[in-house]
Amino acid sequence: MPISHFLSTKDLSDAGLQAILRDARMFVSELGFRHDRTEALEGRNVVLVFFEPSTRTRLSFETAAHRLGASTVVFNVTGSSLEKGESVEETIATIDAMRFDAMIMRHSHEGAIAKLAKLVHMPVVNAGEGISSHPTQALLDASTLLERLGTLQGARVCVVGDVRHSRVARSQVDVFRRLGATIGVCAPQALQPDTNDVDFHDCEHFTSIDEALKWSTIVSLLRIQRERINGIDLPDLPTYRSQFAMTADRALQHNEQTIIHPGPVNLGVEIDEEVLSMKHSLIHRQVTHGVAVRMAVLQHILTQHPSIIVN
Numbered sequence: 001m002p003i004s005h006f007l008s009t010k011d012l013s014d015a016g017l018q019a020i021l022r023d024a025r026m027f028v029s030e031l032g033f034r035h036d037r038t039e040a041l042e043g044r045n046v047v048l049v050f051f052e053p054s055t056r057t058r059l060s061f062e063t064a065a066h067r068l069g070a071s072t073v074v075f076n077v078t079g080s081s082l083e084k085g086e087s088v089e090e091t092i093a094t095i096d097a098m099r100f101d102a103m104i105m106r107h108s109h110e111g112a113i114a115k116l117a118k119l120v121h122m123p124v125v126n127a128g129e130g131i132s133s134h135p136t137q138a139l140l141d142a143s144t145l146l147e148r149l150g151t152l153q154g155a156r157v158c159v160v161g162d163v164r165h166s167r168v169a170r171s172q173v174d175v176f177r178r179l180g181a182t183i184g185v186c187a188p189q190a191l192q193p194d195t196n197d198v199d200f201h202d203c204e205h206f207t208s209i210d211e212a213l214k215w216s217t218i219v220s221l222l223r224i225q226r227e228r229i230n231g232i233d234l235p236d237l238p239t240y241r242s243q244f245a246m247t248a249d250r251a252l253q254h255n256e257q258t259i260i261h262p263g264p265v266n267l268g269v270e271i272d273e274e275v276l277s278m279k280h281s282l283i284h285r286q287v288t289h290g291v292a293v294r295m296a297v298l299q300h301i302l303t304q305h306p307s308i309i310v311n
């Protein structure tokens, strides 16, 4: 039987998408987690291979695995034989030979995870890749919004900030549209997606957050991803804030909006600190749903029929 990797939200059938969201909701409750620990993955070993920094995704995948009774091993680039000249391919083949049950991978280059997944004999889950995709982030965003709003049918979601370099935005567009939302984008010229970027075809476009706020019901904020930006002229900070930031004043004026952000946040740039604790901001709740969604993904990948994943 072929191995079912989970590399993109587009790998999920509609039934698979609904099943992950339904199961995530079973794991999460208002105060924390319904099942602090289950033994569904007892005896399984999950390896986390992150070629790029992470706080939320790495810790939540580890926590998710532990809450399901699995053990985890974390591969750290620093201190590994990559520093002695070993290739990434040989590193992955070496980890594969240790026979884990699943590999969670983050990589900074588009296409790298699919290429490396071909070298291993276990399911690989994309934990964020280049500017192309971050499937579990989009699922946790949807899970958080569905908990608050009940449905995304008819919702108008505007993605505001560095859309051009965002793997999160690309995955969100797919998931949110499939759940019935209409998508808008709002970014400075230099951070707008290319006109030939098919992921953003048929999106509404806005040139300021004030315009976007009049149209949207949900605002998905993004930080400027400086680690992926080369040779682009960005607006200076005061200009950026005046046109694209969720300042405390704007958030107070638009308290009917629902605000999400995948994190990490750059306070005082795309968002003010006060906004984080406002009732219509779901930013910390997203982190809680991150664990629940990753529990659901791991459980499906490791114990359930692979037809839930279409690839």
Ligand code: CP
Binding pocket: 053, 054, 055, 056, 057, 058, 128, 137, 262, 263, 264
């Ligand atoms: N949202 C997200 O992927 O955060 P980390 O980089 O901290 O994992």
